[in-house]
Amino acid sequence: MKVIQHTSALLILQERLLGIRLLGGATALFGFFIFIIFAFPFDLFGCFCIAIAAVMATLSPIETCTFNKVNDLIILEKRHWFRRRVQRHRITTIQGIQVEENHWLGTPFYQVKLKFASGYRPALTQFATTDRIAQHSIAERIRDFLDIGHFPSIS
Structure with missing residues (x-):
């Protein structure tokens, strides 16, 4: 954290889950090289790799923990692209x-x-x-x- x-x-x-972001970046780079080096239909595999990398980057979760002394509150938040889970507790x-x-x-x-x-x-x-x-x-x-x-x- x-x-x-x-x-x-x-x-x-x-x-932020660094491993997922690195894997997504490596997949995008691999897909880009496949797309540039090879001709049709193999370049479509490169496009597929780039699309998978975009999905991985978009769906990687972000976890936030907020400690607020003024409000006596802890907020544990886990955000994904389509959903958000929040837990609130007293400090x-x-x-x-x-x-x-x-x-x-x-x-x-x-x-x-x-x-x-x-x-x-x-x-x-x-x-x-x-x-x-x-x-x-x-x-x-x-x-x-x-x-x-x-x-x-x-x-």
Whole structure:
């Protein structure tokens, strides 16, 4: 996640899935070269690749997390091209911010999760990442912003 805005009363974090955008860019580049180098009917495959890349770029999700101290509100928003899902929670109900560690095929993946008094633990992002340092940095930044003590990571 990337910090979009940070003031004393507002913290906005945003995640754009870089992997999908890179894959879309590579697909578009591949399609462009196919279109330029080959003649009909093979150049139609290049056009198809470019169209697929456009769809990938359009449909890639954007996740935004807004912490607003003035309104005592956290807004977790996941936007796709055709739909938008928003969750609202009170900042005062947060008990902690934790970095959860999961292993898949021997590789550790990390994800920042909020811990509410009700026991509900939403993740800030839909997908976990292998970048442990970035996830701990985001968690620490949120803790500092909300003046919440340190909670250990979960494995």
